[in-house]
Amino acid sequence: MFKKVFRVEGGNFQKAGSVSKQIKKILKQLNLDGELIWRAMIIAYEAEINAVLYAHECQVSLEITAEKIYMRFKDKGPGIPDISLAMTEGYSTATRAMRERGFGAGLGLPNIRKTSDHFEITSTVGVGTTLDIDLFLN
Amino acid sequence: MLVSVKDLERDITTVHASDLISQVLASCSRGALWITGLLDQQIINTAELFDLSGVVFIGNRRPSADIIDTAVEEQIPVLVTKLSMFEACGLLYAEGLQPALRS
Ligand SMILES: Nc1ncnc2c1ncn2[C@@H]1O[C@H](COP(=O)(O)OP(=O)(O)OP(=O)(O)O)[C@@H](O)[C@H]1O
Numbered sequence: 001m002f003k004k005v006f007r008v009e010g011g012n013f014q015k016a017g018s019v020s021k022q023i024k025k026i027l028k029q030l031n032l033d034g035e036l037i038w039r040a041m042i043i044a045y046e047a048e049i050n051a052v053l054y055a056h057e058c059q060v061s062l063e064i065t066a067e068k069i070y071m072r073f074k075d076k077g078p079g080i081p082d083i084s085l086a087m088t089e090g091y092s093t094a095t096r097a098m099r100e101r102g103f104g105a106g107l108g109l110p111n112i113r114k115t116s117d118h119f120e121i122t123s124t125v126g127v128g129t130t131l132d133i134d135l136f137l138n
Numbered sequence: 139m140l141v142s143v144k145d146l147e148r149d150i151t152t153v154h155a156s157d158l159i160s161q162v163l164a165s166c167s168r169g170a171l172w173i174t175g176l177l178d179q180q181i182i183n184t185a186e187l188f189d190l191s192g193v194v195f196i197g198n199r200r201p202s203a204d205i206i207d208t209a210v211e212e213q214i215p216v217l218v219t220k221l222s223m224f225e226a227c228g229l230l231y232a233e234g235l236q237p238a239l240r241s
């Protein structure tokens with residue numbers, strides 16, 4: 001089993017995507033299927049960007065076993081008051097500055113759910129948000 | 139063409155045009171060419187992460203040195219065109235390129 005923990009800094013656009021890039025490198029070294037890596041990247045990137053946009057900091061745990069890729073994104077931040085609204089395609093609270101950088105379509109969370117084999121989101125307002133995701137290898 | 143890569147022999151059959159990154163990830167398949175008006179380094183990073191074939195910046199604006207450096211490092215071909223988004227898409231569509239749809 002492979003295990004690694006990463007940290008995402010909220011607000012740091014310069015580094016946005018760098019954790020996803022590290023994860024991609026690991027998955028490639030393990031010779032996993034290209035399509036599976038691509039799906040893992042959708043999840044990792046959307047979750048990482050949300051942490052950069054909305055959270056103060058986020059801990060990313062990656063675990064790879066013979067059966068699955070498991071990713072957990074646990075952030076400290078404002079949390080999400082209405083999860084089902086946040087999961088709706090097109091819903092976004094992104095600011096104008098964020099939209100000018102190409103974010104804020106309101107598609108990130110719905111796409112993470114769609115791309116995952118198993119997806120769970122929990123959030124506490126004023127504390128933070130946690131995503132738990134499984135991608136099965138077969 | 140601003141940035142070329144070692145193995146430029148890649149057949150491109152599909153195209154996606156968008157300035158919204160999540161839209162690309164939600165609807166675009168691997169190997170597509172990405173046409174965008176958003177001049178940002180994040181575009182190159184995204185193109186690399188999602189196995190896209192290349193990036194076309196429309197509107198005749200020159201990408202910054204940072205963008206070019208990243209593209210060279212990531213081996214992402216970058217093209218710029220004077221054409222508008224509408225014209226660039228129309229031209230490629232007329233040449234038989236297909237919309238990049240996610241299966
Ligand atoms: N980690 C988070 N902490 C707090 N709020 C969040 C977090 N992730 C998402 N949200 C809230 O949920 C909304 C929807 O998120 P989602 O990722 O679907 O879209 P977006 O980030 O606004 O735009 P896109 O992902 O398409 O660029 C966000 O606008 C934000 O209000």
Ligand SMILES: [Mg+2]
Pocket residue numbers: 046049050104107108109160
């Ligand atoms: Mg998002």
